[in-house]
Structure formats: structure tokens, C-alpha cells
Amino acid sequence: MRDNLIKITIIKTIYAIAIFVIAVFALSKLSNGDNADMTARMQPATLPVVTLVTDEGDVNPLHGYLSDIDVNYMRGTVFPVGGDRSFSFKINTFGSNVWNIGFELRSIDGNRLIENTPITDYAEDNDYITGNIQLKDLITADTEYMLVFVMETDNGTVRYYTRVVWEESGSKYNLDECLSFVLGFSEATFSKTEAKEYSKYLESNSEGDNTSFNKVNIHSSFSQVTWGELNITKHTTPEVYITDIHSQTACIELQYRVALKDGNYTRAYNVVEDYRVRYTTDRLYLLNFERTMNFIFDYNSYSVGKNSISLGIEDSDIEFRESASGTAFAFVSENRLYAFNNSENRLAYIFGFYDGDNDDIRTRWNKNLIKILNVDEAGNVKFAVAGYMNRGIHEGEVGIAVYDYNSSLNAVEEQIFVKSTSSPEILMSYFDRLAYSSNNEMFYCMLDQNVYEIDLIGKSGKSVVDDIGTGQYKISESQNVIAWQKDDLKSLQLMNLNTRATSEITADEGDFIILLGFMGEDLVYGLVHEQDVMNDQMGNPIYAMYCLKIEDSDGNLLEKYSPEGIYITGVTVNGNQLKITRVVKNEDGSGYVSTYDDQIMNTLEVESGNNTVDVASVDVFEKIVQITTKSEIKSKQLRVLTPNQTLFEGDRDVEIKIERDIDKNPLYYVYGLNGDVRIYASPAKAVLDANDAPGVVTSDNNEYIWIKGNLLRSNQIMAITRMAESYENMTSQNPVAVCLDLVLQFRGTNRDVEGLLANGMGVEQILENSLTDARVLDLDGCPLSSMLYYVNQDIPVICLLNNGDAMLVIGFNELNTVLMDPMNGAVYKYGMNDSAELFENDGNHFITYITEG
Known part of the structure; x- marks a missing residue:
């Protein structure tokens, strides 16, 4: 009996020990994010990639979409199709199943289906499918269309988008010559001897920053462009993206990696090069060149030191x-998120679609953005990812995903996924403006000019601020407070996104209030007497503010600026400095003229964090970025973790319905040289931005509003020249009426323009009411050089002068503009520089139009 009891006791003890060991093991595995029942690694990429074929190699890698996309907002790449309307393609299946391959050809806005054709002319070889496409004779030369590859995969129907343009002559766009030059230039930068041949294309001057390899451009020195003394041991074959092409210019982007040797370590960097070139029969011109170089953070190397984490050559604005x-703390390096917990001596690689040593083009595609929403003392991190989802449960979709990283479990869990039908670039642009998470689990983001509140617990979303529009809202630096106002300009609305508390600032009787922005967390606004509001010649109101106020988040007045006899027309915030644009009334009080600017400085010191992002100079590396930590890092005992993702049943998708009348509230999209997009409600602001970018402006219908360069050597609108010579009422009408009358007659419309002006209608309103098949563009403040884009297309440009006169710009050549003076009907040439100075001194008040459809 006693022996049996002993045996039972021993068995129970062994059983208890076994249970304890299993429990400890399970807890250990769970805390390392390795529990197969609850977490798993992010699923690998599965979708094929499509490329197009040229004599210079494969171009335009296209990534697949499994979700619905609004074609009118897709831009991406473009490909010129030869005279016979045929071209070749290649599909890298990466071993996945592909069938029912075909394509759709649509109008650029996606509304009109031109062709829907299965592809049968192809061959399969291991992981590659190569084939040929023959477009039908249903397209117009030099007009962009949207080509959509369609195929079935194990994940469902996948679509791939690219623009195509038919060059009927077969050699109008000279793509092969442009590609050959760009690839040759890029390759030559790795050899100072070979690069000498291309040095003549550089414009090295004081505009170039030769202190960092992170950003290099056409103005940088020869040494900087050829990588200085960096010991680059190899680079991958560039991926080539044709982002824009026209008869005169082409924009091409290269993406590749370099290996950089530093002592015993070799570090990998992502490199992106953007080129804008112009091809002529005489030679090829390099108009723009920009290169970025960013370290792919390697936590296994010497990157973590005693009091710093080195991010190498990198943009310091991380x-x-x-x-x-x-x-x-948490940080994003080259679009990968990391978290460091000093109290536990842990570094976690939380999120990223690509691994440092993985060269999969599908995971490296850089059409997404990570925002850190919150970091708590335990090292838990809330973050959001917006754009194209390269892999995982949302692979091939566009949207915003909000995640929680649990430090104790070492696991990442998705909270919600907001689906979007927009392009990744446009979604990222809005996401970059506003992405905020409150303490009560509400997430705020901007989509198509509305601010949305998304309940992370209830998995639902709603708009909380509608139609605020670009320029009518401002967001504080922390994104905690958003301010906006209605069209009547009688009040400002403020919302604290953390508390949902709202407040209002109202103007006094007889005044308007103008929202100007935030200086950090302090609100800046101006006050205008109603009687001081005057219209310019285009009919646009000039709100001349007699007073400017700055208030803190509690409504306390910090600054009141009210100069005697001087009015404020605008402010620009630059760090702790407020630049103020000012005017005074003219002699008869009927208008305003510019006077000297002023500024206000914020004397409050900006609080620095416990850990700081710093820039250091390091020999041949020039400038590098590092995080300087407040406490010592025990780097030899550092634990490096890679969390898994928590599995869950069903989905956590949030559907948000977005509706905007694009005719009443049009937006303008500026695509810069690097493909980034910025969105404006004002065409003038869009053209100004694109002129500097340099880039293009498109509409909600995906049609061009403006293109940088791409001009003929000369052009003159001869129809208006002849009309001016025979114009009978030249001396009886005011100059503005004459210009309007000629423009309307040129468009086949007759109106009593002088009577309309006398009744108070502005120039823009008259044109909008008369040109029903055109989009009228108020381009006030844009330089004369940008107006030549329209004249180049036989579209006249009206320039309104401050003295009440007006002129028509109807032609140009390399040295002159061709102007029409309505005072006498004279059409004459005037020097390009003199014309630019003439109109600039008068404020560059331009107005024109583009035809639509």
C-alpha cells in the first residue's frame, strides 16, 4: 500500500513538473511571438509582376491589384506604343498559377471601354510568360489611354495598370534613345573615368548640396554624383520606370541597391534616381537629375552602439x-518600423513588407507609408500603414491598416483596415497630412478632403468634418487639433481630436475671420473689416487683414499684430518664424499695392525629447543620421526580436463611402519628378508647385492641366492675330472687354462682354458661363514661362494689369513673346525676359482655359 502511495506521489510530481515545463515553454514561445495557434509570420508575396519590353530591356514593373481601383486616379507608368500598335510583355509568375490572360484598353478616365481582348499570343518558360499585344485601330495618336492587364490567379482576378500612348510615326517619343542615355549615365557614375563623358550634362553650382550623399542632384559636384570616396562594391540591375513621356521630354526613374563596404562590414542601401531628359535631333539634354540613397537598417551589424543607433546615410526627417x-521609442527607417525598449534592452523589427536581404521586387515596391501613432512606457506601439499592401492578408489591396504591437507578447495585431479605391500615391498624400489616434481608441485620417473618425473597437467609421477643402483647414504640428471654417468666413471651428471637444472663434459684427494656420500648437488667424474687402480684376476677393492674432490651445492670446495703415494678405510659417505679406491702399483707396514684408519670431524654446535624431559628420560618409539615446545601450546583451502577426477569424475591414462632386469641387493633382503627389483646390497653386517640382498637373478626370516644358520652338495663334487686325470696336471698349471678346470669338461665342463687366461680373465668371466645353483656370501668381504651355496648344492667355488694362499672350519663340495690345489692336513681339518682368511687376494675373473631353 505504502509503495503504491509513493508511486502515485512520484507520478503526480512528475506530472506536475511536466505541466509546469510545458507551461513555461508555451509562455516563452508566446512571448516570442512564435505560437503557431495564435500568431504567424506575415504571408509572403504571391502575385505575379508584369513588365513591358523595349530594345533597352524590361521596363515598367507593374504590380497587381486584387481590389477595385478608380482608374481616373491611376497614373503610375506610361509606355509609347509604336506605329504598328504592337508591343511585347513579360510576366514573372514566381511559380504561381496564371490563366485567362487578357487586357482592357480604356479612356484615361476609365469611363469608356475601347477594347477588351484575351491574349493568346504568348509562351511559357518556367516562371516566365512572354507574349505580344496588338491594339486595334480604335485609338488616336498622341492620346493617353489606360491599359489594364487582367489575369486569373489562385488569389482571384488580378489587374495591372499602365498608361499607353500611340506614336503613329513610330519614332516621336525616342524612348530607346532616352533609356540608353539614362542607363549609361547611371552606370558611369560608378567609374570616375567613364563619368567624365557625362560631366557636361551636370550644372554644378551653389544650389547643389555637397555635404550629404542622401540627396544628390544635377547641381551637385562631379565628385558627389560619382559617389565621392564611398567604397561601393556592387549594385543590382536597375528597375526602370517610365513615369512620363511627351514629344519633347521624358521622365524616367531607376531603382536599385548598392553594397557599401566600411571596414569589416558591408551595408546595403536603396537608391532611387529620377531623370527628366529632352531629346532633339541635335543632342539629348539632361533637364533634371535627382538621386536619393538610404541605408537599409541592419540591426545585426555595428548599427547599435553604446549611446546611439546608427541609421547611416539617410534623410534626417525620419x-x-x-x-x-x-x-x-519607435522609428521608421527606409519604410520599416522598429521599436527600442531600453529598460528591457530589446530591439524589435515590428513591421515592413521587405526583408533586408530579400531582393523580391514585389515586397520592395515603395508605394506605402508608415506612421507611428503612439508609444507607451511598456514599449507598446500603435501604428498605421497606408498605400499598396505588398503582401500579407491584404496583398494587392489599397487602404489604411492600423496595428497594435504588444511588447509583452511580442506580437502585432491588426485593429482595422480601411479600404480605398484611390491610387496608392493619392491615399499616401492624404495620410501624410493627417493620421492621429486618440486616447479613447479613435483613429482620425483624411480622405478626399474629409476628416474621418474610425472607431478602432467598434470597427466603424464616419465623417466628422465634411468638404473642408484644401486651404480651408489647418492641422497643428502634433495633429491633435484641426481648425477649419465655412465659406461665410464669420467663424473658425476647432476640434481637439484627443477629446472630441469642439470650440468656435467668431468675428465681430462687420468683420471676417481668416484661418491662417498653426505655429506649432498655437493657432494663427486674421481679422478683416468687411468694407476693406475688394475684388481683383478676376473677380477674386482680396481679404486685407487689419489684425493678426496668435492663440495657444487654451485660447489665451499670445500675440496681437495690428500695424497702423498696413494690411496683411498672407502668412507663411517656417519653424518658429512667421513671415507676413503686407499691402497698403492706393491713393484713391480703390485697391491695394504691395509693401515690404514683416515677420514675427516665436521666442519659446522647442522642448527636445529624451532621445534625439541627430546628424553627424563621418569622414567619407559625410553626413549620417543617428538616434542618440538618453541611456546607455548594452549592445552585447541586446535582444533582437521579430514579432509575428496575431491571427483572427473574419476580417476587420471598415467601409467608407466617399462622394464629391468633381464639377463643383474640382481638385488638381501635382505629380513631381519622384512620383509623389500633392493635391490642391487651386489650379494656380498646383501649377506653381509643378513648375518648381518639376512635374505635371492633372485633373479628377486624369487629364493634363499643365506639363513642365515640352514646348515647340515657337508658336503663334494666327486666328487671333487676324481677328485683332480687323477688330472694329477696339477703341470703344475697355481693354479687358476687348481681350475677352477676342477669346470668346476665337472659341465661336459672342457675348455682350462690356455689358457683363459693367454689371459686376468678373473675367473668370464670364469665361465660365460662355465656354461650357472648357475648364477655366485662374492662374494668378504663376510666372509667364508657365503660361507658354497653353499658348503652345493654341490657347490664348489673358493677363490683367493692375491699372485696369489687359493684354493677350498669343505666341512665343525662343527669344520673344507675341502680345496683343487691346488699346490699338497691335500684335507685336516683346522680349521674353522683358515680358516676364512686365507681368511679374503687375502681379502675374493670368487667366486661361483648357478644353475638356
Whole structure:
């Protein structure tokens, strides 16, 4: 009996020990994010990639979409199709199943289906499918269309988008010559001897920054463009993206990696090069060249030191956030998110679609953005990812995903996924403006000019601020407070996104209030007497503010600026400085003229964090970026973790319905040289931005509003020249009426323009009411050089002068403009520089139009 009891006791003890060991093992595995029942690694990429074939190699890698996309907002790449309307393609299946391959050809806005054809002319070889496409004779030369590859895969129907344009002559766009030059230039930069041949294309001057390899451009020195003394041991074959092409210019982007040797370590960098070139029969011109170089953070190398984490050659403006005490912080390096917890000596690679040593083009595609929303003392991180989802459960979709990283479980869990039908670039642009998470689990983001509140617990979303429009809202630096106002300009609305508390600032009787922006967390606004509001010649109101106020988040007045006899027309915030644009009334009080600017300085010191992002100079590396930590890092004992993702049943998708009348509230999209997009409600602001970018402006219908360069050597609108010579009422009408009358007659419309002006209608309103098949563009403030784009297309440009006169710009050549003076009907040439100075001194008040459809 006693022996049996002993045996039972021993068995129970062994059983208890076994249970304890299993429990400890399970807990250990769970805390390392490795529990197969609850977490798993992010699923690998599965979708094929399509490329197009040229004599210079494969171009335009296209990535697949499994979700619905609004074609009118897709831009991406473009491909010129030869005279016979045929071209070749290649599909890298990566071993996946592909069938029912075909294509759709649509109008650029996606509304009209021109062709829907299955592809039968192809061959399969291991992981590659190669084939040929023959477009039908249903397209117009030099007109962009949207080509959509369609195929069935194990994941469902996948679509791939690219623009195509038919060059009927077969050699109008000279793509092969442009590609040959760009690829040759890029390759030559790795050899100072070979690069000498291309040095004549550089414009090295004081505009170039020769202190960092992170950003290099056409103005940088020869040494900087050829990588200085960096020991680059190899580079991958560039991926080629044709982002824009016209008869005169082409924009091409290269993406590749370099290996950089530094002592015993070799570090990998992502490199992006953007080129804008112009091809002529005489030679090829390099108009723009920009290169960025960013370190692919390697936590296994020497990157973590005693008091710093080195991010190598990198943009210093990285996404970074720390906990209140600074014990924990998170940062984004080259679009991958990391978290460091000093109290536990842990570094976690939380999120990223690509691995540092993985050269899969599908995971490296850079059409998404990560924002850190919150970091707490325990090292938990809330973050959001917006754009194209390269892999995982949302692979091939566009949207915003909000995640929680649980430090104790070392696991990442999706909270919600907001689906979007927009292009990744446009979604990223809005996401970059506003992405905020409140303490009560509400997430705020901007989509198509509306601010949305998304309940992370209830998985639902709604708009909280509608139709605020570009320029009518401002967001504080922390994104905690948003301010906006209605069209009547009688009040400002403010919302604290953390508390949902709203407040209002109202103007006094007889005044308007103008929202100007935030200086950090302090609100800046102006006050205008109603009687001081005057219209310019285009009919646009000039709100001349007699007073400017700055208030803190509690409504306390910090600054009141009210100069005697001087009015404020605008402010620009630059750090802790407020630049103020000012005017005074003219002698008869009927208008305003510019006077000297002023400024206000914020004397409050900006609080620095416990951990800081710093820039250091390091020999041949020039400038590098590093995070300087408040406490010592025990780098030899550092634990490096790679969390898994928590599995869950069903989905956590949030559907948001977005509706905007694009005719009443049109937006303008500026695509810069690097493909980034910025969105404006004002065409003038869009053209100004694109002129500097350089880039293009498109509409909600995906049609061009403006293109940088791409001009003929000369052009003159002869129809208006002849009309001016025979114009009978030249001396009886005012100059503005004459210009309007000629423009309307040129468009086949007759109106009593002088009577309309006498009744108070502005120039823009008259044109909008008369040109029903055109989009009227108020391009006030844009330089004369940007107006030549329209004249080049036989579209006249009206310039309104401050003295009440007007002129028509109807032609140009390399040295002159061709102007029409309505005072006498004379059409004459005037020097290009003199014309630019003439109109600039008068404020560059231009107005024109583009035909639509």
C-alpha cells in the first residue's frame, strides 16, 4: 500500500513538473511571438509582376491589384506604343498559377471601354510568360489611354495598370534613345573615368548640396554624383520606370541597391534616381537629375552602439516617436518600423513588407507609408500603414491598416483596415497630412478632403468634418487639433481630436475671420473689416487683414499684430518664424499695392525629447543620421526580436463611402519628378508647385492641366492675330472687354462682354458661363514661362494689369513673346525676359482655359 502511495506521489510530481515545463515553454514561445495557434509570420508575396519590353530591356514593373481601383486616379507608368500598335510583355509568375490572360484598353478616365481582348499570343518558360499585344485601330495618336492587364490567379482576378500612348510615326517619343542615355549615365557614375563623358550634362553650382550623399542632384559636384570616396562594391540591375513621356521630354526613374563596404562590414542601401531628359535631333539634354540613397537598417551589424543607433546615410526627417519618459521609442527607417525598449534592452523589427536581404521586387515596391501613432512606457506601439499592401492578408489591396504591437507578447495585431479605391500615391498624400489616434481608441485620417473618425473597437467609421477643402483647414504640428471654417468666413471651428471637444472663434459684427494656420500648437488667424474687402480684376476677393492674432490651445492670446495703415494678405510659417505679406491702399483707396514684408519670431524654446535624431559628420560618409539615446545601450546583451502577426477569424475591414462632386469641387493633382503627389483646390497653386517640382498637373478626370516644358520652338495663334487686325470696336471698349471678346470669338461665342463687366461680373465668371466645353483656370501668381504651355496648344492667355488694362499672350519663340495690345489692336513681339518682368511687376494675373473631353 505504502509503495503504491509513493508511486502515485512520484507520478503526480512528475506530472506536475511536466505541466509546469510545458507551461513555461508555451509562455516563452508566446512571448516570442512564435505560437503557431495564435500568431504567424506575415504571408509572403504571391502575385505575379508584369513588365513591358523595349530594345533597352524590361521596363515598367507593374504590380497587381486584387481590389477595385478608380482608374481616373491611376497614373503610375506610361509606355509609347509604336506605329504598328504592337508591343511585347513579360510576366514573372514566381511559380504561381496564371490563366485567362487578357487586357482592357480604356479612356484615361476609365469611363469608356475601347477594347477588351484575351491574349493568346504568348509562351511559357518556367516562371516566365512572354507574349505580344496588338491594339486595334480604335485609338488616336498622341492620346493617353489606360491599359489594364487582367489575369486569373489562385488569389482571384488580378489587374495591372499602365498608361499607353500611340506614336503613329513610330519614332516621336525616342524612348530607346532616352533609356540608353539614362542607363549609361547611371552606370558611369560608378567609374570616375567613364563619368567624365557625362560631366557636361551636370550644372554644378551653389544650389547643389555637397555635404550629404542622401540627396544628390544635377547641381551637385562631379565628385558627389560619382559617389565621392564611398567604397561601393556592387549594385543590382536597375528597375526602370517610365513615369512620363511627351514629344519633347521624358521622365524616367531607376531603382536599385548598392553594397557599401566600411571596414569589416558591408551595408546595403536603396537608391532611387529620377531623370527628366529632352531629346532633339541635335543632342539629348539632361533637364533634371535627382538621386536619393538610404541605408537599409541592419540591426545585426555595428548599427547599435553604446549611446546611439546608427541609421547611416539617410534623410534626417525620419518618423520618430518616444514614450513620455523616453524609456521606449519607435522609428521608421527606409519604410520599416522598429521599436527600442531600453529598460528591457530589446530591439524589435515590428513591421515592413521587405526583408533586408530579400531582393523580391514585389515586397520592395515603395508605394506605402508608415506612421507611428503612439508609444507607451511598456514599449507598446500603435501604428498605421497606408498605400499598396505588398503582401500579407491584404496583398494587392489599397487602404489604411492600423496595428497594435504588444511588447509583452511580442506580437502585432491588426485593429482595422480601411479600404480605398484611390491610387496608392493619392491615399499616401492624404495620410501624410493627417493620421492621429486618440486616447479613447479613435483613429482620425483624411480622405478626399474629409476628416474621418474610425472607431478602432467598434470597427466603424464616419465623417466628422465634411468638404473642408484644401486651404480651408489647418492641422497643428502634433495633429491633435484641426481648425477649419465655412465659406461665410464669420467663424473658425476647432476640434481637439484627443477629446472630441469642439470650440468656435467668431468675428465681430462687420468683420471676417481668416484661418491662417498653426505655429506649432498655437493657432494663427486674421481679422478683416468687411468694407476693406475688394475684388481683383478676376473677380477674386482680396481679404486685407487689419489684425493678426496668435492663440495657444487654451485660447489665451499670445500675440496681437495690428500695424497702423498696413494690411496683411498672407502668412507663411517656417519653424518658429512667421513671415507676413503686407499691402497698403492706393491713393484713391480703390485697391491695394504691395509693401515690404514683416515677420514675427516665436521666442519659446522647442522642448527636445529624451532621445534625439541627430546628424553627424563621418569622414567619407559625410553626413549620417543617428538616434542618440538618453541611456546607455548594452549592445552585447541586446535582444533582437521579430514579432509575428496575431491571427483572427473574419476580417476587420471598415467601409467608407466617399462622394464629391468633381464639377463643383474640382481638385488638381501635382505629380513631381519622384512620383509623389500633392493635391490642391487651386489650379494656380498646383501649377506653381509643378513648375518648381518639376512635374505635371492633372485633373479628377486624369487629364493634363499643365506639363513642365515640352514646348515647340515657337508658336503663334494666327486666328487671333487676324481677328485683332480687323477688330472694329477696339477703341470703344475697355481693354479687358476687348481681350475677352477676342477669346470668346476665337472659341465661336459672342457675348455682350462690356455689358457683363459693367454689371459686376468678373473675367473668370464670364469665361465660365460662355465656354461650357472648357475648364477655366485662374492662374494668378504663376510666372509667364508657365503660361507658354497653353499658348503652345493654341490657347490664348489673358493677363490683367493692375491699372485696369489687359493684354493677350498669343505666341512665343525662343527669344520673344507675341502680345496683343487691346488699346490699338497691335500684335507685336516683346522680349521674353522683358515680358516676364512686365507681368511679374503687375502681379502675374493670368487667366486661361483648357478644353475638356
